[in-house]
Amino acid sequence: MKRQKRDRLERAYSLGYKTGKSGRSKELCPYQTLDSRSHWLGGWRKAIEERSAFA
Template sequence: MKRQKRDRLERAHSKGYQAGMIGKAKENCPYHDNDTKAHWLGGWRSAIDDRTVLGVK
């Protein structure tokens, strides 16, 4: 069970990162569960930081 939960959260983080890299707004988060949403937003923030470092608009 723990592995499935971790995989789900890792996938949410990855999807958030992908959304951030293509420039989607954080309001587009598809998750409503607080834990999953937090991981998606964490990925999104990482992507926004990476885009800033790379100079992508």
């Protein structure tokens, strides 16, 4: 059970990262649950930081 939950959160982070890497808005987050949403936003923020570091 814990592995399934971790995989789901890792997927949310990964999808947020991809969205941020492409420069899209955080308003596009598809998740409603707090855990998934926070992981998605964490990935999005990381990608945005990396983009601005290279700009």
